[in-house]
Amino acid sequence: MVKRIISAHSQSGFTLVEVMIAMAIFAVYVTAIVLTQTTNVNDSARMAEDLKLHNLAELKMNETLIADLKFTNATENDPESGAFEIEGFKNYKYLVEFKKLELPEFEAIMGKSEEDNAQQEVDVLKKTVYTKMKKNIEKIIWQVKVTVTNSLTGAKYELNSWVNDKNARIDTNFSI
C-alpha cells in the first residue's frame, strides 16, 4: 500500500500551468464574491450616511429660512456654527455661512457703447435703472450655504439657497 502511493506520487502530478490556471479561476470567483459583498454593505452604509447628512442640512436650511434673521454688514464674516442636539446625531456639526449677492456692473453686461449720442442717452437711462435695481436686489437677497460634517468620519454635505432679508427696505424712488 505504502509502496503504491509513493510510486503513484512519483509518477505524474499536475503541471505548474494546470495548477496556476485552476488557482486563477478559483481566485477570480472568490474575488467576485468578496467584492459584491463589500460593495453591498458599503453602498448601503453610504446611502444611510448620505441621507442623514442631507436631512440634517435640509433641517438647518429650513430653520435658517424660517427664522427672522437680522442682516448687517458683519453677517458675511460671522458664520454660525455648532453641533446638532438631536439624540443620535450629536457627532454632526453644522456651519451656516452668509454671503452678499453681487450682481455685475452695468458695463460688464452691456459692454461700452461707442455709438451716437442718442444711443448713449438711452444707455445712461438704462444704467440708472439697472444700478437702482442692483442696489435693491443686493439689499434684499442673501446667499446662504449650509455645510454639515460628520466629525467622526469627515463626511460632508453642502446645501445652498437664497434667503431674503425681511427687514430690508427698498428704494422705490426711480427719478433721475
Add this chain to the structure above:
Amino acid sequence: MMNSQKYRYSSGFTLLEVLIALSIISLIMLTVINFTQSTQDTAERVTAEDKELLQIETAMSRLEWDISHIYSPLYFSHKMDPTQMSEGEGVIYNDLIQKYSKNQRFNFISYDALPIPFFQNPEKSEFIFLTQSNRRKFQDIKQSHFAWIRYSLKTDENSETKDGNKMLVRNVLADDIFSDQKIEWDDLKDQVLMRKINKLKFEFWDKKNQKWRDNLDIIEDGKNKALGIRITMEYLGPDNIESIAVRIFRPLFPDFTPENMYKFLNAKPEPAAPPAGSGNQ
C-alpha cells in the same frame, strides 16, 4: 487492478485516491456554497435594512409634499376688518360672519372674501390642514387640487410588541371641501405611511416670539396660517434600534405681510393715485 489488454500499463485511481479527491472537492464545494450563501444573506439583509431606512424617507416626503402645499388666503391677503368698513359693507359682513361662526372648517373671511380654513392639532401627534397637494386621478371627478388632510398616530393592530406599536396614518378628504360640516375622519380610508413608531410630535413656528410651539392656540394667527412645521418622530429603525427623526417643513408660500388694503380703499381721492409698488419687500 484493471488489467485489460489495451491499458495494460496504465493504472486507474486507487480507492484511497478517489476518496481523497472526493473529500477535497467536497471541502471546496462547501466553502464555495458558504461564500455564495453569505453573499446572498448580506444582500438580502442590506436590502431589507435599506427598505426600512427608505420607509421613513417615503413617509417624510409625503408629509413634506402636503405641508409645502398648505393653503390659506392669509398667505397673500389679510383678514376682513369690520372696523374699517363702510356701513353698507358692515351689514354684509355681519351676515357673513354669522354663517362662519357655525362653520366647522373655515372660521373667518379674508379681505377678498375667501374663506380662511383653520388648522387643528387636537393632539400633539395630530395635525389637520387644508392643502393644495391633491391630484385628481379620474377625469370629470368632482375634485380639485384642494384637500383636507389629517396626519395622526394610530395603534398598530398587527404589532406584536408594545414597543413601537404605533403607525403614522394619513387621511384625505378631497370631495366637497368647502362644506361647513365637521369632517368625519373615522369614515375615511387610512393610508398607513409608516409603522414601528413610538412617538410623534408636531411643532409650529411662532413668528412673533421666534420659537417652536406645540400648541396652535398660543400662536398669533396660528390656526389660520402655518409658517413652518417641525416634526419629531421616535421610531424603531432597522434591527429595531431606537431612532429619532427631526424634520422641518415650510409652506411654498413665502412669508409675506400683505399691505393693509383698507388703507388704499379708504384713502381720500387725491390728484396722484398711490403707487401700487410702494410696498415693502
